[in-house]
Amino acid sequence: MKAGGILGVEHGIVLAPMGADVSGPELVAAVANAGGLGLLASPVNNYEETVKAIRKIKCLTNKPFGAGILLEFDNSKTIQAIYDEKLAFIQVYWGEFPKEKVDEAHKHGVKVLHQLGSLEAAEKAIAAGVDCIIAQGVEAGGHIVGTVSLIALLPRIVDLVGHRDIPVVAAGSITDPRGYAAALALGAKGVCLGTRFIATKEAYANEYYKQQLLKYTENQTDHTDLYGRFTWRAYVRCLNTPFNQYWRNSPDFDTLVNDPATQPLIGHTIINNRDVDLYRFAGQVANPTTTGELENMCMLAGQGVGLVHDIVPAAEIIKRFVEGVKAIYNVH
Structure with missing residues (x-):
């Protein structure tokens, strides 16, 4: 070997x-x-x-x-x-x-x-x-x-x-x-x-996001298509945060879309020198410029997170x- x-x-x-x-x-x-x-x-x-x-x-x-x-x-x-x-x-x-x-x-x-x-x-x-x-x-x-x-x-x-x-x-x-x-x-x-x-x-990555990785384990991730549906409906694996748990069990789950016309603004970030407004269920993870409801944003992570x-x-x-x-x- x-x-x-x-x-x-x-x-x-x-x-x-x-x-x-x-x-x-x-x-x-x-x-x-x-x-x-x-x-x-x-x-x-x-x-x-x-x-x-x-x-x-x-x-x-x-x-x-x-x-x-x-x-x-x-x-x-x-x-x-x-x-x-x-x-x-x-x-x-x-x-x-x-x-x-x-x-x-x-x-x-x-x-x-x-x-x-x-x-x-x-x-x-x-x-x-x-x-x-x-x-x-x-x-x-x-x-x-x-x-x-x-x-x-x-x-x-x-x-x-x-x-x-x-x-x-x-x-x-x-x-x-x-x-x-x-x-x-x-x-x-x-x-x-x-x-x-x-x-x-x-x-x-935002320090808050990094610190969350130290707190979650292998049975606390979710395989979901909840985030980023406005532009791309695709499955991700993320931390199963209280926010994620709440909405994954919502009777409206299949219709939830990060549409600026229907969802509240939860934060702001700068990505590649471009200002981006983050609406609820946005797929972007928090970087150091991100402000707002960090706990209600997607936090991508794999099942190996329990060893981090x-x-x-x-x-x-x-x-x-x-x-x-x-x-x-x-x-x-």
């Missing part, structure tokens, strides 16, 4: 590109500097803001890094910025990224990581020629594209990849070195961390994972 790097990066530890801007320049750079693969949460279809964020990262690290995009939305301008800035990686999620698009990325020298949640999607990604597959289990935090657990999905995708040179990375509920070791045992070459990296010094006990620098997380998995497998 060998815990090594992936795609030319020293360690097989990937920072999930958590939106809207939690995985910002400081966190991406910190992960990259510690030998991990940092992925920026890209601004949606915004060339200028994407370039601005990428250049800020370049001021903080000379290591390779990448950016994540959601295929659910038109992100052609963001993708162009990623290519023009010559990033090492692009992570794509929530949709198909066919061969011609993978080929275009490769022409720009960009490696493609496709995050997905099913064997069928993995088959398409392999056929498209992606460089890496991130297998996401339903226990993961944030937006959830699949319906099965990581422990069921991961070995199936590893078997499907076979002897092809496509590393498989595990995502979902991995928050300590034992999860990393388990993923390696199931055939993964690395792990993608979200929740664990929110609870770091460099994460661009402290807020430390991102480099410390990578050190713990690397040293921990070596100790488990007695690798020196």
